Amino acid sequence: MAQEDGTVHYDGPSGGWGSLRGISSVFGKEWATPLAIETLMRQNKPGGFMCVSCSWAKPASPHQFEFCENGAKATLWDLTSRRCTPDFFAQHTLAELRGWKDYDLEQQGRLTHPLRYDAATDRYLPCGWDEAFHAIGRELRALDPKSAVFYSSGRASLETSYLYALFARLYGHNNLPDSSNMCHETTSVALKQVIGASVGTVVFDDLSSCDCMFFFGQNTGSNSPRFLHPLQEAAKRGVKIITFNPVREKGLETFTNPQNPLEMLTGKETRISSQYHQVRPGGDIAVLMGLCKHVFAADDAAQKKGRRVLDADFLQSHTRGLAAFEAQVRAMPWSEIVAQSGLTREAIEGAAQVYVESDRTIGIYGMGLTQHAHGFENIAMLVNLLLLKGNIGRDGTGISPVRGHSNVQGQRTVGISEKPELVPLDKLAKQFGFKPPRDKGLNTVETCEGILSGKVRAFIGLGGNFVRAIPERDRMEQAWTRMRLTVQVATKLNRSHLVHGEVAYLLPCLSRAEEDIQASGPQAVSMEDTFSCIHGSVARRKPASEHLRSEVAIVAGMAKATLPLNNKVPWDDWVRDYALIRDQIAETYPDEFRDFNKRLFTPGGFYRGNSARERIWKTKSGKAEFTAPKTMSATGFEDAPGRFRLITMRSNDQFNTTIYGYSDRLRGIEGTRDVLLMNPGDIQRAGLREGQVVSLLSDAEDGVDRRVHGLVVTPFSLPDGCIGGYYPEMNPLIPLSHHDEQSKTPAAKSVPVRIRAEDGILRAPLREPPGHSTRPA
Incomplete structure (x- = not known):
């Protein structure tokens, strides 16, 4: 599909029939059991099964179908009828499998047996659970605990995460990186510093009482589609939704509700964003500076008439640092703001005027703000804007980072953190009779540095696809094999399982959709959504294999085999009854989790609270902090002839x-992921043409050769000097050193690269529907 300017685009709205076709295609490919429909009907509903995809809210009064396209795909993916058995590994070496596409690896289906790596044959061989646990324990006991890393993806339940963090500290380290390090760690660091709470202040009900939303760098249509329902309701009642994003994302343009028969039959669309501004990647600091500059000017004009735009009482009572920030804003010339943002003064002032005239505004953002070298300043600037009018700590206001993985926020809440100051170590010491380590652990970037240097000797992966998700993939894969021990807990085969240490185990676990029966009967687990509400989840589906174990049981099995006996740490009892784990969580975190078991299935979840929402500022000064940015560009590098800003996209x-x-x-875009998205003007200026095959080369000034080959030039609507490519395929281009200065979140939303033409033109039409598997024959 192409527009008049030749750029690819999608004619329809988000949602609608396209969403239903997307779900149907996965159902057909996975041969999922008809009982999967029953699971979907219980998904994200009180007392039901909580989706393993994103962390969007599970409302107390759900829709009939409280799942989105991606949530349905994730559930069907887990409930596939395909099985990846030991016979599969008998037929393929790991060296061969490393040549397969990510998609084809996961298409082999659910892992069914615990496996150990055999170096003599370069294959995974079946083994017993006790054999695996004893070997893992023996290896861990032989290592310095500080040389081991316990990574977790954002899917593991609160119960599993709590035990996993306890296992790490009983063993002797705080090396607990998780997927938050790669996406929203900037949020945790920035919000903690400026408002004293490390998560967003908005709750679900605020979405229905605001009159304005400002969106920055978040792709709702792909990453959190259920958000489209409250956005549609907000747009229909006249809420102004102002979007800043380098990419025109369909979910923030128009939406047809698949649950509304009239809209489906008539094709009626709801326009979501009232203004949509394609800011340059890294230009959000400048945009926010311009917004604040207009707010100050509007306040000057209002004071002449005896009124105020700023919330003077709030600013006086609750904030610190306004004078220095205001002086910087007033001194900043509009020419610099325009140059750095890529937007006109008129566009920025038009957006700012909406903010001036609104009473209750919510600031919403995603990784378009966090994944920059100066992501901290991005978020701090958004907080600055909200503080000017007292838009934190009132109903219908606040700051709202939209989190990814279903429990990535909850894992941090119950102790998955490399930062010991964020964990109640004194309570843990008293509860479990040990001396927790007090030194800072390794985050994701530091883990990678440790693997490259040889200091990290063991890696335990609780879910996820760490090797594929991190920067510097090529260098990291080479270094990975020098580790002594690697263990991966997973449901399906992925790239990380094929890159291994000297001793390696692949341990298959239950998915959240599968019934978890322990000695005391069926078990429930819990997770935290993006609005800090805790939800219980109960599964009913038959497990994919009788040999699977729950994540709780796997963590306990490894811990028992590794640690000395401690009567205060009853691993077997916790596996028998997960309610006992929740009792321990409530003891460690009494303010957030009091009466945990009694409140587990509260409709809509139970709110664990947020001090900043109550205008209690747990900062060093005791007040919300205005922050003067030290730069007007978040990229961390200068523009140069031939240098482009690469955005990685999903x-x-x-x-x-x-x-x-x-x-x-x-x-x-259909049938391929090997594309380079460029605006037509940049294609012409670079001397390229549509369909030409090119390579991207890293343009970081560190002398390291990084490149990705075989990308097809594809015209797309993007700002000048900006190009786009898919994550994780573009990860080899991201230097490990290219990260947010304060949080070390990889800066994947603005990567310096150059384009090099290759011989050859794409033979097949780019916009053909996808064909069969791309796996090598």
Whole structure:
């Protein structure tokens, strides 16, 4: 699909029939059991099964179908009828499998048996659970605990996460990186410093009482589609939704509700954003500076008439640092703001006037703000804007980072953190009779540095696809094999399982959709959504294999085999009854989790609270902090002739590193992920043409050769000097050193690269529907 300017795009709205076709395609490919429909009908409903995809809210009064396209795909992916048995590994060496596509690896289906790596044959061989646990324990006991890393993806339950963090500290380290390090760690660091709470202040009900939303760098249509329902309701009641994003994402343009028969039959669309501004990647600091500059000017004009735009009482009572920030804003010339943002003064002032005239505004953002070298300043500037009018700590206001993985926020809440100051170590010491380590642990970037240097000797992965998700993939894969021990807990095969240490185990676990029966009967687990509400989840589906174990049981099994006996740490009792784990969580975190078991299935979840929402500022000064940015560009590098700013993006046919298919429907790209998206003007200026095959080369000034080959030039609507490519395919281009200065979140939303033409033109039409598997024959 192409527009008049030749750029690919999608003609339809987000949602609608396209969403239903997307779900149907995965159902057909996975041969999922008909009982999967029953699971979907219980998904994200009180007392039901909580989706393993994003962390969006599970409302107390749900829709009939409280799942989105990506949530349905994630559930069907787990409930596939395909099985990846030991016979599969008997037929393929790991060296061979490393040549397969990510999609084809996961298409082998659910892992069914615990496996150990055999170096003599370069294959995974079946083994017993006790054999695996004893070997893992023996290896861990032989290592310095500080040389081991316990990574977790954002899917593991609160119960599993709590035990996993306890296991690490009993063993002797705080090396607990998780997927938050790669996406929203900037949020945790910035919000903690400026408002004293490390998560967003908005709750679900605020979405229905605001009159304005400002969106920055978040792709709702692909990453959190259920958000489209309250956005549609807000737009219909006249809420002004102002969007800043380098990419025109369909979910923030128009939406047809698949649950509304009239809209489906008539094709009626709701326009979501009232203004949509394609800011340059890294230009958000400048945009926010311009917004604040107009707010100050509007306040000057209002004071002449005896009124105020600023919330003077709030600013006086609750904030610190306004004078210095205001002086910087007033001194900043509009010419610099325009140059850095890529937007006109008129466009920025038009957006700012909406903010001036609104009473209750919510600031919403995603990784378009966090994944920059100066992501901290991005978020701090958004807080500055909200503080000017007292838009934190009132109903219908606040700051709202939209989190990814279903429990990535909850894992931090119950102790998955490399920062000991964020964990109640004194309470843990008293509860479990040990001396917790007090030194700072390794985050994701530091883990990678440790693997490269040889200091990290063991890696335990609780879910996820770490090797595929991190920067510097090529260098990291070479260094990975020098580790002594690697253990991966997973449901399906992925790239990380094929890159291994000297001793390696692949341990298959239950998915959240599968019934978990322990000695005391069926078990429930819990997770925290993006609005800090805790939800219980109960599964009913039969497990994919009788040999699977729950994540709780696997963590306990490894811990028992590794640690000395401690009567205060009853691993077997906790596996028998997860309610006992929740009792321990409530003891460690009494303010957030009091009466945990009694409140587990509260409709809509129970709110664990947020001090900043109550205008209690747990900062060093005791007040909300205005922050004067030290730069006007978040990129961390200068522009140069021939240098482009690369954005890594996800398609609507993937979730993080999981690739469901080759249809990026909402961008009009079908059948391939090997594309380089450029605006037509940049294509012409670079001397390229549509369909030409090119390579991207890193333009970081560190002398390291990084490149990705075989990308097809594809015209797309992007700001000048900005190009786009898919994550995780573009990860080899991201230097490990290119990260947010304060949080070390990889800066994947503005990567310096150059384009090099290759011989050859794409033979097949780019916009053909996807064909069969791309796996090598």
